[in-house]
Amino acid sequence: MKLELEGITKRFGDLVANDGIDLTVEPGEIHCLLGENGAGKSTLMNVLFGLLRPDGGEIKVDGKVVRFADPGDAIAQGIGMVHQHFMLVPVFSVAENVVLGFEPTRQLGFLDRKEARSEIRRLSAEFGLEVDPDAIVEDLPVGLQQRVEILKALLRDVSLLILDEPTAVLTPQETEGLFTIMRSLAASGRSILFITHKLKEVLALAERITVVRQGRVIGTTTPSESNEQDLATMMVGRNVDLVVRKQKAKPGETVLELSGLTLADDRGVTTVDHVDLTVRAGEIVALAGVQGNGQTELSESLLGLQHVSSGTVELDGKNITGTTPRAALRAGIAYIPEDRQLEGLVLGMSISDNLVLDLHDQAPYARRGARNLTEVHDSAQRKLSEFDIRASSVDTPVGTLSGGNQQKVVAARELSRPVRLLVASQPTRGLDVGSIEYVHRRIIAERDRGVAVLLVSSELDEILALADRVAVMCRGAIVGIVPPSAGREEIGLMMGGAASAAAEQPAKAAK
């Protein structure tokens, strides 16, 4: 399908989210739409998928002007969308999910499961999308769930597939697999519109790249004419430092010491298995691993958000095993949670309120049970400039900020207490290049101030750029601790459970 968007304009009140956007996707092309969060990518896709009505401009499919009143119209024209958050029924099988809404039926309206299964097998084989049609969706890893979404679109005879940030939830291996699938779809003549803000992926995959910023198209280019630095500059509108600059760490005394830490979830399944780990002042220790291998639980247990089955947690030599969050925060732990919207912020509340979630009942923000709103307001005003939070005022609800600014609010709150240990869980997830740069610089600045940093990240690039030591976790246990110089491949293998020759001896790691 040849898709042309001409002068698409969409306003929300006085905010112009899309300002005369032109975009052409040729048949069989992998076209990448690159832009920061809030640049207007999602608005454009919602317009294209019939979820929003544009205020101006037109959409042409194979040269003919079309109008989409709802997603049904877009689907009828052969446009399919794989959303970042999957639209699947977790308790249904793969086959049931794929045919949902288009169920093949036998007489009397009985569901024809056999037909559904064979259809899926055919499509799977054609595009290398291997997945068991009878598997229950909630049992599948995220990468396979995404395949189910793609299958859903294929079954509806899609000729243009939109993928919204498809790699955000995938491991490096799963990402490779997805790219292979996307290439084979393009080879079959289908067009692909790939939305992302990850520069490496764009260069690896796209045939043409359109960069948007603040609702406008900045330019269209190809991977051969471009490089990461150029794209980042187009995207952000200024020169961005893609390389994290840092001095060699000067580790000091031990701040955090875990010995034999073991955690179990509600069902009694061990999530963290006899972990020994130390983090010293002035160093960044990263927990690497495929998501769901105990990193989240481990970081939460430091704050008292997880029940410790056995083992101890010591902070500055004091046993804080089984602490409460309140005590942990007072003891000098700063915590940037994995999901800032779920655990870090109250989206409906103002920036100033969110900045004092932890200290709202302490002086100077409160006195004898009454809040001092003047002080809350003034201190928020100072933090707005100190942490470069872009917002119209401190009374703005946090939910209306961009992801990067939301994360800055969390960081501003957590780093405003006296900090001994910074636990940063996926600190740059979903952030744009500019914000990632900021967060990285901030973490290194904390390290250089003598703070011990425990970084949890599923982005290997981030770990290699920031960490002084890398602890690789697999199935709840630490496989080994290596310097970041051990390299991508070595660490990747360890993530799969292989022991490493470069690893520190466990005994040494414990000290």
Add this chain to the structure above:
Amino acid sequence: MSAAEPASELDVTPPSKSDGEAPWWLNAANRMVEANVAVVTLLAVFCGLVFGAILIVVTTPVTLHAWGSFDAHPWHAVSQSVRTVGTAYGDLFTGSIFSPSSLGHAVSHGNGWTTLFTPISETLVSATPLILAGTGVALGFSTGVFNIGGQGQLIAGALAATYVGFGVHLPLPLHVVLVILAGAAGGAVAGFIPGILKARTGAHEVIVTIMLNYIFLDLLDYLLTTKPLQQPGQSNSISQTIPSSATLPHLFGSSLRVNFGLIVALAVAAGASWFMKRSTLGFTFRVIGSNPDAGRTAGMDARRATVLVLTISGALVGLAGMSTLAGTDFFLSTGYGGNIGFNAITVALLGRNKPSGVVLGALLFAALGTGGRYMQAATGIPLDLTTVIQAVIVFFVATPALIREIFRLRAAGAGKILLFTKGWAG
């Protein structure tokens, strides 16, 4: 784009606009959303009255008859309907606020003031417990706790107030103060039970509070047949009457029933408003109410907040029970409190969980009730009509989308978009 962005279309922070200056459109949008809430509520009231009017027309024999001969006398059918509805709603107003004719009489003759002020006094009297209980329920709602146990807590408050009323002998100001405190304490105990059960065992407060309603209803029934609560020499299930030292003093002389309970109610509403906006505990409640996980991660104790808010909520509902007992009834009987506990939920909804809104909602509800009784006496239109109007108002308040559709209101930009893009990634 990112998982972490519900609405970055609305990215209100284009990099060019940095700190300090609030873009006027954002302020305007915020004001529109706020205004919209009030507008929707007013339109809901209007819809309730229109629906009531239709109901009056189709259920009153005179108008029905007039419409039966519509072909012959179309104008008569219309005018008869207008007259009937006008009379009914006029009576509703006369019965709940004041009657223009008695105003004229009072002004020209210099007497009859009591007659003039009786309707508004009655409205304020029935609004008093609704304000108290409604504020209590609203506090719970803002903390994410659904207190459906108003009926039971109200009985508990009234019971405690009664025991202190006839069981303790003290001079006037002290006695009534003690009665007020007893009412709050009784309700607090009834609220603490579901609170502690939820915090300790995870028992859902909706189930527990509903069940406690039955328990307190039957406990009251039982106590009313036993000493010392039962009125001596009575076989009926009614309690001893509290002495006058234990009653809430009248505000404007003994012929108008409006009493000190109204002052208590308004003070509680004002206090609750301050509490939620300015106190640290109120802040904790609001955080727990909108995102308990974030509260927990920031070191707040969600369990403690649950216990506290249910206890406070119960105490306020208990005060409602005290206010009717020590203000107008003076003794307990089976099924005490009637529907006040449930109407409080409606009033809290009507007031959008804001104490000021609760006061207005309670006044509206009370006015419909007292006016409805007068209307029934004067025109024979049953009191049930006002119940239907109340129900329709609540129905429309709960479905703002319907109101917007009926009146073709443009949804206030921000709110709609936020909803729309949720889950579609920013």
